[in-house]
Amino acid sequence: MTTTTTAPGPGIAKVDTTPIDNSGRDTKAGWLFSAPFLVLYTLFLIGPVIVGLVISFFNTATVKNDLGEFVALENYTDVLGNLDFWKSMWHSTLFTILTVPFLVVLPLLAAIFASRISRHQWFYRIAFFAPYVVPSASVCLIFGFIYAPESGLFVKALGLVGLPAPDFLGSTDGAWLSLTILTVWWTFGFNFVLYTAALQEIPEETYEAAAIDGASPWQQLRSITVPLLRPTLSLVLMLQILASLKVFDQIFILLQGGPNLSTRPVIQYIYDTGFTTYRGGYAAAATMVYFAILVIISAVWMLATRRRGADA
Amino acid sequence: MVTSLTGGQPATADVIFWHLFGGGDGENMATMVDTVQKATGHSVESTLLSWGNPYYTKLSLAASSNRPPDVALTHLSRLPTLAQAGLLTPWSETGLGQLGVTQDKFTPAAWEKATIDGETWALPLDTHPFVLYYNEALAKQAGLLNDAGDNLVDISGRERFVEALTELKKASGKYGVTMPTITDPSTVWRWFYTVYSGLAGPIVSDSGTEVTVDNDAMNEAFAFIQSLTQELGLMGASITPDLAKQQFSNGDAGFLLDGVWNIALYRDVKDLKFNMVPIPALLGDKPVAYADSHALIIPRSSARSTEREGYAEQFIQGILGQSAVWAGGGHVPAWLPVQESAAFKALSPQKNYVDAAFNAVYDPAGWYTGAGSDFQNQMGGVISTVITGATKPQSGTSQIKRALRQFASTNAPVS
Numbered sequence: 069m070t071t072t073t074t075a076p077g078p079g080i081a082k083v084d085t086t087p088i089d090n091s092g093r094d095t096k097a098g099w100l101f102s103a104p105f106l107v108l109y110t111l112f113l114i115g116p117v118i119v120g121l122v123i124s125f126f127n128t129a130t131v132k133n134d135l136g137e138f139v140a141l142e143n144y145t146d147v148l149g150n151l152d153f154w155k156s157m158w159h160s161t162l163f164t165i166l167t168v169p170f171l172v173v174l175p176l177l178a179a180i181f182a183s184r185i186s187r188h189q190w191f192y193r194i195a196f197f198a199p200y201v202v203p204s205a206s207v208c209l210i211f212g213f214i215y216a217p218e219s220g221l222f223v224k225a226l227g228l229v230g231l232p233a234p235d236f237l238g239s240t241d242g243a244w245l246s247l248t249i250l251t252v253w254w255t256f257g258f259n260f261v262l263y264t265a266a267l268q269e270i271p272e273e274t275y276e277a278a279a280i281d282g283a284s285p286w287q288q289l290r291s292i293t294v295p296l297l298r299p300t301l302s303l304v305l306m307l308q309i310l311a312s313l314k315v316f317d318q319i320f321i322l323l324q325g326g327p328n329l330s331t332r333p334v335i336q337y338i339y340d341t342g343f344t345t346y347r348g349g350y351a352a353a354a355t356m357v358y359f360a361i362l363v364i365i366s367a368v369w370m371l372a373t374r375r376r377g378a379d380a
Numbered sequence: 381m382v383t384s385l386t387g388g389q390p391a392t393a394d395v396i397f398w399h400l401f402g403g404g405d406g407e408n409m410a411t412m413v414d415t416v417q418k419a420t421g422h423s424v425e426s427t428l429l430s431w432g433n434p435y436y437t438k439l440s441l442a443a444s445s446n447r448p449p450d451v452a453l454t455h456l457s458r459l460p461t462l463a464q465a466g467l468l469t470p471w472s473e474t475g476l477g478q479l480g481v482t483q484d485k486f487t488p489a490a491w492e493k494a495t496i497d498g499e500t501w502a503l504p505l506d507t508h509p510f511v512l513y514y515n516e517a518l519a520k521q522a523g524l525l526n527d528a529g530d531n532l533v534d535i536s537g538r539e540r541f542v543e544a545l546t547e548l549k550k551a552s553g554k555y556g557v558t559m560p561t562i563t564d565p566s567t568v569w570r571w572f573y574t575v576y577s578g579l580a581g582p583i584v585s586d587s588g589t590e591v592t593v594d595n596d597a598m599n600e601a602f603a604f605i606q607s608l609t610q611e612l613g614l615m616g617a618s619i620t621p622d623l624a625k626q627q628f629s630n631g632d633a634g635f636l637l638d639g640v641w642n643i644a645l646y647r648d649v650k651d652l653k654f655n656m657v658p659i660p661a662l663l664g665d666k667p668v669a670y671a672d673s674h675a676l677i678i679p680r681s682s683a684r685s686t687e688r689e690g691y692a693e694q695f696i697q698g699i700l701g702q703s704a705v706w707a708g709g710g711h712v713p714a715w716l717p718v719q720e721s722a723a724f725k726a727l728s729p730q731k732n733y734v735d736a737a738f739n740a741v742y743d744p745a746g747w748y749t750g751a752g753s754d755f756q757n758q759m760g761g762v763i764s765t766v767i768t769g770a771t772k773p774q775s776g777t778s779q780i781k782r783a784l785r786q787f788a789s790t791n792a793p794v795s
Binding site for chain 2: 323324
């Protein structure tokens, strides 16, 4: 976020940084305006985090009303020593590694492509964005048919050109391939919109000037589009990493974390232990560990991008 | 307004009922609820929630926050945790005994399963075993029908079973038998536990705290189910539930391994003539039927009036009395007045597999086991990879044992 204001560029007005009058009345109005947000934020974000933190020190059963027995750090040592937890952490990470490159690069190419088209641009924009609005359950149902062994569309299509189809749902490799294809197709649209918005921010005159100087389309892309998109790129990358790390729906609905839990992401691990086997306290501890890891990733990222912003 | 803010369920009807039946079962349940409404004069609102995890999560959270439905459905395999968490009203505290809902009117095995530490917590509606469906035309072609043509010849024992499948494979031109082998851990688990239980006792004991796997038996069971898909090619290795339905419906496989509850699904298939029988003894001497039971419970609620409690009891009594309709969905009714009636005894193919209700083997008892549990998901996951050939039988056994040890050593959330 900080990078957007530090990014130098022609035609961008300097932000007015004169300090505002900070008298008591303004502060009060400020608090008043923020109140609805703060109340909701406290109620639905900070509150549950505190409750979760408290529960994580108890052997709380999800089906009971009381906290249960105090176990201090036992839940945490159990989580950290549990192979299944770390496996699921790895699955979430692997999913991130598999999907992020595609979801950062492909929407960019599509956005550039769509912005270069002069006629019926709206059609391409809608076409690229449309899958994003389909609910996860429907997406998984549709892809379930497409991936089905023997009768599925993919299997048949590959058969027509004489290729053996991977076992899309029944083997670990096949399952990861299925998830990657499904996820890229489905969530591609969000990043596409971010890129499209950023592309529209680049003034047309810049390109015109470059064209007059004799820059080829490729040079324009390299020297104008990509550098000016850098803040957006970095935002998309960060948002995508966090989004991919939080994966749950498609893996749960399409594969239930299978085959043999080899794709079960950490959120499903938490769901399974907390709700299906009623171990609320333990699941809360697992959530806290996962939450801490996400916060660390975000913090490292912010420090890294701030430094790069300062260097530029 | 007040109830929506506090999260309580508004009393939109005299009885709020939660269940998990879709498809044919759902239709039957709707018919039963309708009849009971008319008979008792009390309105009923029945809510269908999706099977497995989501259902039990919602039910237990609603009950633990003192806002449960008046009557709910449970699998008996999931009963212990709900009862031990104090979420249920025991039968003895209800007026159901006075309404004639008494122990002597239920299948003994089901009633026993509904009783924990001497207290009965649920009223069993049925026993629904895992059975063998067969395509009549293919079975006839393969020479597997008896003289009367209304049942299979004896195919007990590993050799005869494999022979039968081989003949069926010839007849169908594709496979001998089908069942969902991937993306359906619960069904895979039912199949495996049926085979394993023919050789050895429960895989855990002492309420799930002790792992009692018989290594040799488990290796043998794994080797057997793997041989059907791998060496012998009598069954497809990667089969989704949809594909299994397709293969059995269009005659690509002569047998189907599935629960009795899918009877309605196959009855709707045009030109398919099928019958259902208990799964024969495979590796051991005696046939085993993996089974579970649906049962009705009254979740505990301090907010429920005595009047509503009374409606709930009448509703349960009414539903049990409608067991004949329920039996139409393939289930063996637990309510003896219906199970022993001439009408039920004449019902085909149900009459073929009533015995299965008496050879029933339920999920091993433990706080983590039961329908749609994480346990079934984990067991089914391992078994599925043995079936697809990705895991060797011995490795399957050690993976099962590792998962069981993990469960067994975990502190139970309720006890």
